[in-house]
Amino acid sequence: MNEGPLQLTLREMREMFGSGRVWAGIVTVAVIVGLIGPFQTFSHFSTGPRLGYWLTTVAITYTGGVFAGSLVINAFEYYFKTTNAVLHVMVAGLGAGTAVAILIVLINGIALGDWEIPGFQSFMVWVYCVAISICISTLHYLFDRPKSEVINPPKQVPLMARLNVKNRGQLYYLSMQDHYVNIVTSNGAELILLRLADAIKETDGVRGVKIHRSHWVALDAVAETRRKGSGMVAVMKDGAELPISRGQTEAARAAGLLPIAPA
Template sequence: MNDTPWQLTVRELHAEARNPRVWAVMAIACLLIGAIGPFDTFTLPLPMRVGYWSMIVVSTYALATAVATYVTIRLEPLLPTTLAYALAGAIAGLPVAFLVMAINAVMFEHTAIDPVLLLVYCPLVALCISVLSSFLPHATAPRPTTGQPQAVAQDPPILVRLPLQQRGRLLALSVSDHYVDVITDRGHALVLMRLSDAIGETRGVEGLQVHRSHWVAVAAVKRARRSSGRQILELEDGREIPVSRTYLQAARAKGLLG
């Protein structure tokens, strides 16, 4: 796959829109902020107050996610992940500030928040949220539910980034443009990160990088063969992964090649 950064951004927005947890968190935020009524909005009737903050929360979240994702995709190959997220968040905060100003201009005779403060607060808040989002996905491991073996608690951190239905035994990682395709015995999912960072989250699974774009779990390799002068690893799901010359010796040391 060779999608453009814009196509990858749209895909990320679609994924967020389909995530019920995102909508649940936004609903709670809208109700809480609407009930509190900060920045002089408490003078509004409760239904109008909740409606106003719902418009602010949903629209700014969508805009910030789109801008931050696009900028992160552009910056991650050039900068450390956390720095890329920080800059992306700060940049995303600027259009968010102007969006809030526009909404206030339509709804109120005078803005509830000083525009200068908006231009300071929005980038700072977006920066903090963006940096936190670079750490939170792998901050905790999935907890076993009733009837699951305790070993599930030791699953590699990379699995926490996947939708629940794709979390299974890790088979391989493959680069897909700016994404890493995380492949398990229950399917696969794209994660926005670098391959080196993804490999760092395979703790607990014996594996090996066999190509600049591929990592495989040793237990997932069914057989090895040669094709057109190249070494190929066939995984248990039928997927074929090439072994580049750089990694031939390491692959032989792991017993993956004859």
């Protein structure tokens, strides 16, 4: 059973909302907006109810927007096998903006009855929300990626779409652990419920070789090969030493990891 877009999104949400900085940011924005009182909320509410309204609005729309944007982009990358930057930003912005627009209408309908936000009636609510979400998605994509990814972008391989965004990078190696595959990149490692053979099929664009029944390595991530005991190991860029089994010796030699055997 593979981890699908919904499971990946829920895992990302748990990690995100487990961060104190996220909650601090939500509260800070809510307090600032609540004190300013935009869209006539300053005259519509007294200070306490106004702060409560904006705290509720910011928390719900942020949660809904993040969930919808992440779910849409994870589904897009999962099914279409692409991590194109422009598509990432547009699809995430469209999904998040649509969810936020719906939530704003519902919140105002429940809290304010027939009151409407001046200048944001009907279709324009959706337009503004999508435009703002696309801008936020762009900033997130540009500034929230690891610096190594910005300097040396990883190959856009289908397997990357299965990983948490923070773990996407240059693919190093794949290792079986029980029924899971440990996918190791330049930015981290993540266990995915997947067969090794299926994971290897999703490494298109990366030159690699299976060196053991439990290990596949990207050739560019192998620092060296050396003898260890009675066998050979591939030393990876992150320092891991992966065994090269006797049954995979010829494949490793053909890939250039081992010297050509003397005639």
